[in-house]
Amino acid sequence: MSAGRTARERARAEVTREIKDEARRQLATDGAGLSLRAVARSLGMVSSALYRYFPSRDDLLTALIIDAYDALGDAVEKADPGGAPIERWRAVCAAARGWALAHRHEYALIYGSPIPGYQAPQDTVGPAARVPLVLIDIAHAADVPDSPLPDVLREQVVGVLATLPIAPPPGAGARVLIAWTQVFGMISFELFGQLVGSADPADAFFGYAVDRMAAIIGLPGAEWPTP
Template structure:
């Protein structure tokens, strides 16, 4: 059954609220988001906007989910393009994932900052709504490592064993994810994951310093190659 005019109008208003939320995020920052300001731009009285979004925190949650989902879509599209023609080239799939994360972050620095930057004072994202979209990229990364392990690839971690509470944590993670990948590969994968996002964060937030590196893309791709080597991705 087609949506009613009322439902279409409501959906369009929600789309406009999110669009303006993204614009205000880029212009004013997350801490300064204001539903009243968005209502003014929409031509609504301030009380009317609360029928669509209950609070500033709810708007932040919608923007967090929106950003995670957009990033996840970009990563999935990039990895799927490579995997469709090179299903066993795990290095190429990992490289596509890393490049997609970097390109999205540079294109959407304010949204990247919302989900990976400084926490917004007074706001805590509801885990029951944000965990699934927020873990899409790392789940895709784990999938690449798991497939590489199944194909016989092993991390170049120097044979360092995993023991103690870390081994217990990894056993739990393996069970939750129904993974075959070994303890060492999971531990190494965590380093690859955090290093990838650390490199992106340094670039997005200008942490290298002005004029330190003249070709940050080349630096990033070299880092990806080294991380792929460490992960034993072929």
């Protein structure tokens, strides 16, 4: 990004990037067990030197998590074609699943079980909100109707929507919330092996469910078949 002025700063940014890249690489190959020493070794430096760039293993993890949220956000936003809401919905869901399948360990980092001794800092909520934001924008653009909600849920949804620049009706927000948890529930099930023996590979099931969710949200063009 911004080329630091002094040579030191540029070198520092470069090394920081190399560390994260190597950590990502090890995450992808050696399973999810991220070892500081292994990363340092593979970079030709000694482990203690790495602490100049990341004060602890958790900080490296946090950096990777934020990068992962942003990468997923980028992929989803780039895949949004605009235009017909139902097409946007399908494209965005497929992009989310595609990114998850291509970066399963990074996906596990952000949507899997929390790391043992790790507590996600506040810095992650911004990047984490990018995907749901796109989903809400689709519902908003489709001018989807309201629907009755239990009071407690209605208050919670209204509270969240109040922080956004766009404001679909609360019922639509709740239905998007259902669709959102559905989509990522399916992706997690597929990636974490819960679907082996049933709907695995899950392409057909995913597409089918995505269309059902479009109907739940109320996107025009998505009709619920017969029953």
